[in-house]
Amino acid sequence: MDKGEPLLCPLLQKMTVHGLNNNTKANLVVVGVHGLVSLLGILENALIIWVVGFRLSRRTVTSVWVLNLALTDFLATLTLPLFTAYLHSSHSWELGDPLCKVQASIFFFNMFVSAFLLAAISLDRLLLAVKPAWSRNDRSVAGAWKVSALGWLWGAINTAPYFVFRSVVEKMDGRKLCYYNFALYLPSNGTLQRDCDVRHGTMAISKMLLAFLIPLMIITGSHIKTALSLKARDRRRKQSAIFLPDEQITLSTNEPSKRKFSTASTKTNNMLLGSISTKPRKNSLHPSSSLRPNGQDMLSQSFKKLVTAAVLVFVLCWAPYHIFCMIELTAQHNEETLKLVETWLPLAATLAFLNPVLNPILYTFSCPKLFVRIKQSLGAVFDGLVEERGGFPMSPSGTIRDRMKRRSSRDVTATTPGSPKFSSSLRQSSHS
Template sequence: MSTMSNSTTGELFCPLLQTMQEHSLNNNTKANLVVVCIHGLFSCLGILENAIVLWVIGFRLRRRTVASVWVLNLAMSDFLATLTLPLFTSYLYFSHSWELGNPLCKTQASIYFLNMFVSAFLLAAISLDRLLMVVKPVWSQNHRSVGGAWKVCVLGWLFAAINTLPYLLFRSVTKKRDGRNLCYHNFGLILSSQATLERDCKVRQAATAISKLFLAFLFPLVVIAASYMQIGVSLRNRDKRRKQSATRLTDALIVSNKNEASETAKTPTSTKNIFLKPVTSGPALTLTPTTFSPTTPTEPKQGQLSQSFTKMVTFVIAAFALCWAPYHIFCMIEVSAQYWDNLYIVEVGLPLATTIAFLNPVLNPILYAFSCPHFCVRIRQSLGAVFDGLVEEGGGLLMMPGRGIRAHIRRKSSRDVSLGTPGTPGGSDSPCKRPDIQPPFPLSLTSDGHKGNDMEKAKEEEEEEEEMQNGT
């Protein structure tokens, strides 16, 4: 394949790009119109979704957590990528011709690859973070912090920027034979001569394609898979040890009760009757296992939150792999096109693979929302409550918790029961109902006229906040 240069500007073109200049594809106007409509819909949806996620995670959270830092940076990367979707839609609208100039061509390509590298890096970092929390819980409790998460994210953005630099330098607009403009990378732009053009193009194209494949796809997926495999092994071993300790504890209790029963059999009858009451009444047998039980009242809450975040991460990783796999496959086919005549497959398949990759930042906000526990209930409460259970790590995060329907029904029914049943604990919370404290007049008839109502409202608000924190 012969090399050539632009006669007017002296610009060198790689042999593969020369062949693409001569081809004229995608002339079906009706098919292009359908694709443009789909892309336009995805553009609006993706920008709106990621803007909402940034607003909720960035401004509606009272307390920043490590999980919220991960999600916030993923959303920032996806938001930047969706901002370039209208540019790509314009390229499709003009029948696969780039009419927006060389600066926007470089900007669109750079943000596209920046999102690819940042997403891969952050997903691998999240998986390692989950692994450390399971394998090294004490170390994670002492060293895992929001500041450390931000440092890792900054490192990820620098890593992505360095790997995006070649695409920023070599991306340019090239004029095709049929008059269209092609926004594509030309690896002969910088530090190349007519004698070394073909070699430089092959080496640079292969190096960028392989680096993308390994650094932005295969290596992160290996880290993710290895992390979750180790998490599964650690949890299974921990559960096995927990069952063994519970069995030993039960055996020890049985032996202890038998010894106590044999000792009481030797005591006099009067003493035996007094001693047997706590043994046979049951609390001594039931309270002791409950105290050492692995499922304490606070642990199900933490387990539920961790499970929701793990489910979200699993969905995001699966979407990342499915959306970016076709693109990397066609990039490797493009590298082989320099040696075999399969460029037509690349010219048809690569734009389609790029479109599928653009779906990733559009799908991620949907996965964030539907991974949240009790999504349908929380979406009716407030927009911020949708992400409350997703990124919290113990305690409510929202500045203004909403009023839950289920909490309202539960609170109303418990209030009716407490008021209708004399002597119940709920009915004796107010000082007016306690027999040892008799105020001279009801609190609801004091000078301000609202003390009783204020106490009741404060109690209701505390119950609502407790319901929100429990994820109901």
């Protein structure tokens, strides 16, 4: 190798010689689909961030988890157009070395942070099931933000090597490859093969352990422990219900009469108060903080389904990528294995890119309250855009939604005790 040429690892040297798929029609289809998916992912995550970050009435622990997942997914989807440009340029990276480093770093940053947050959410569910009293007293939004910040720091530390060793290398056919160059920062090529193998193996194994296997073990163990804890609690509750003392049985038989009396008093109060109404609390991603007697429902069923679906999608999207990364470790010693990796590893990486695109869909369909909030937020935006008064666009305070709120508030004020309309309505009802 000439002194003017950069030092390359043996595996990268072989990759610069091999060609890629030159089917123009197939590439155009891939570029078109990838471009649409990129745009969809950016819009989806931006909408989730807007709704969860700015439109919720109150911040909860669950909303902090969802917001941080959406933020890291949004960063990942912002780099998808760069990969689309790479595909459009006949699999040649024409955007320069800095963007090559940035695109790869954000890809792996999303991988580490998402795995960390999913493991943290699973442990949070475990604590809710095993220690409901502690969770009710010490589980806080501030604590969720601290754990999320730790996840972002964890992702940044583990992403640093990928930023350092990512580089643009020109191939024999003139195209440019944005890939690892583990021969960077080596003083000489005397130990090139050994150093490249050590660096490549260390990074491949570490990212598979830290960003996939260990988080997956934590997630799986937390789900199993949570299920066993809830089943044991249900069993104890059923056993205690069978062996109730006579005093509790006597009290329980008197409960229906007490319930009837309380219902009758409630109806009487409603007759006196008439149409008085209170402003309902806005929906939130997090269910009510009150516990059922068994203390197992601090998280809603919809959020449990969301966690399960997010974990499954994470595994399906990232497992093929890590498998082919491990196969790549032996690719330089086998020509057929190298061709297999060059063909399927980019496809596995594309599948991994789908993870931040699919997550917002899971949030929307797994959390009905979030879906309602999105529709309300979009409705408020379009009300302000299309509603007009006197030929001019209305101000934000003049939308249909705001007029309905003002009308309902006038109705509430008119029927408040002490108001003239309330007094007259009472007199009319007494005369009748």
